[in-house]
Amino acid sequence: MECHLCAVKRLLDPRVRDKLPKLSDTLKLPQFSKMELETLEEYVKFVAPIAVALDRLQGEQQCYLGLFMPTIQQVVKKLMVCASTLTHCRALAEALANAVE
Numbered sequence: 001m002e003c004h005l006c007a008v009k010r011l012l013d014p015r016v017r018d019k020l021p022k023l024s025d026t027l028k029l030p031q032f033s034k035m036e037l038e039t040l041e042e043y044v045k046f047v048a049p050i051a052v053a054l055d056r057l058q059g060e061q062q063c064y065l066g067l068f069m070p071t072i073q074q075v076v077k078k079l080m081v082c083a084s085t086l087t088h089c090r091a092l093a094e095a096l097a098n099a100v101e
Helices: 002-012 018-026 034-057 065-083 090-100
Strands: none
Touching: 002 034, 018 034, 034 090, 065 090
């Protein structure tokens, strides 16, 4: 998930985002709509805590059983807080929070 998240973050980086229309024209692809870019921004907001938690739990050096439940509880809490601020991805964030719980 981390690689996918990094790719979306990179796409939304202002230096890359400003070049998207020209790139789309060059490749003869449809351009991203404003709503699609907003959805990607929201996606990054609510997936980031999950990616961080997965990295922490998959670690070989500092991953202990005592970290599991607090990490999961923190992810659910962050997802629920984040879900209240989302427009396009609210249902997905809430579904992920419920699935993790």
